[in-house]
Amino acid sequence: MPAYPREELEEMVARWLQANRVAENQGDWIKSLGAMYTEDAEYGWNMGPNREFLARGRREIEEWALGAHMEGFEKWRYPYDKIIIDDKQGEIIGIWRQVAPVLRPDGSEYEVAGLGGSWFRYGGNFQWSWQRDFFDLGNAKAMFMDLAADGRLEPSVKRRLGKLARGQALPGVYALHASPGVLHGAKALFTMARIALLGK
Template identity: 60%
Template sequence: MSDKRVASITPPNKAYPREELEEMMERWLKANIDAEKAGDWTTHLGPMYTEDAVYGWNIGPNEQFVANGRKEICDVALGYQMKGFEDWEYPYHDIIIDEKRGTVIGFWKQLAPVTATRPDGSRMEIAGIGGSWFEYAGNFQWSWQRDFFDLGNAKALFFELAGAGVLEPVVKEKIHKQARGVLLPGHYKLHEEPGRLQKIRNTAALVKIALTGR
């Protein structure tokens, strides 16, 4: 697969003054808050990426999302991918800065709209660890970003949101396309899927283990 479609697992490293990286994060956190208030991530976050930046995240064992370049990041990662999530919040709760390598890791939560609550009154959110790993490029811009989150918990929450009838129509359409095997913009397969017969064998083997312990 072309390397343009695959986000590198580790970014190149370059040292920067810690004060500059701390200011970058202050600007980034403010831009995120402004984006959430406006429901517009492209306008507020787009300028904070270099022209050739790469932004990606994994979606299970055989699929990942990658946006190459600021335009694609704005159009797809911050644009299309965020459609239907305008009322969600993504507050950061911890940040690690490594000025010797020019990298930052920020840990955030994914909170569904305040109207999405459970019977006990608690707000729905994706459990587990979520965050972003950044490479700084100077000039208060990122050249590389890779998000991480608990995919199993994300799927579980979407089942819950669907059952509560609070999914936005555009999100339902995305789920419908994925269920039909359509790759959403920016999504790429990592390798060939196993054939139907192999999938049946794999499923049968796991069922046997679950039932017999062997």
Template identity: 60%
Template sequence: MAAYPRVELEEMVERWLEANRQAENDGNWPKHLGAMYTDNAEYRWNIGPNEEFVARNRKQIEEWALGAQMKGFEEWKYPYHRILIDEKQGEVIGLWTQVSPAKRDDGTHYMVEGTGGSWFRYGGDYKWEWQRDFFDLGNTKALFFELAAAGKLDPAVKEKIGKLAKGHPLPGHEKIRPEASLLQKIKGFLVMIRIAIFNK
């Protein structure tokens, strides 16, 4: 982690926010954000207790994180609410919200509740060398169920969920550790039932 001039990191953030606005306007995330990563950048996020998404270079970031993963989300908005800059470590944290273009009957947009954000490490030359996103996975899944029930889940997102349900991982999905066996899952379930009964 290297120190950088505060003014340079502030300029990087402004360029990043503008690129995000352009990507939201035309739904083309690779075109506007791809050039903002170093060639050997890493981009990741967690997708459950046993799985991570990982892209290990700019090409994978463009094709997987900004391409395949964003299919079906071209019209979503990701407004940033807070930006925290640490020039001594060359790191930035941005807090954002995930907002669907679909609306409920009351006129409000469907959106993922809770806090989402991105943690960046700057690599110089107005490019990120590392990024980790974080968001409430439980709330994200709940919103997808709600959108599906209302008939408003994008077909591309349905297709991806279907692939995952059939055990076909999307590009960049990696297991953190071996999956728990059926016996281990049943054992854990029984322990939880016992806790629920005797802790009333």
């Protein structure tokens, strides 16, 4: 993993955060974020004890990660609370929150509890070559249940959750030990998260 000038990585982060704000405002994740990945980038996340999501290449990232899997989340906000830059390895950890675009009956926000974030690898030319998201799946499911109970869950999200529950195929979703490509193991992931949060 090559080192990069810290100023370049800081500029990449600034561009990424701005692109996220534009995506949230416009409700279009593909248009704002797609070009920020290299042609051969990989992007994945865990979906529980039996499933992984993995998109290989910019086209799959745009169509699956930023497209199909973001249907129903077009206006959600993902504000970043902490950014850790490792210029020696060209890697970045961003800690974010997940906030729905609607309010609870009492006027408070629907927000996923627990820790959420992304682990990025920089690929030069102001593009990511690799990304791994992590979040508390149990808390995300609990909030979806709250949204559904209050009649605020988007129909497209309902349909996708229903497909998962019935074991139907979703783009880029694989059995945990059958996903193509190389996804870093949980030990490495939690080590990076611990460093990002605790500095040790």
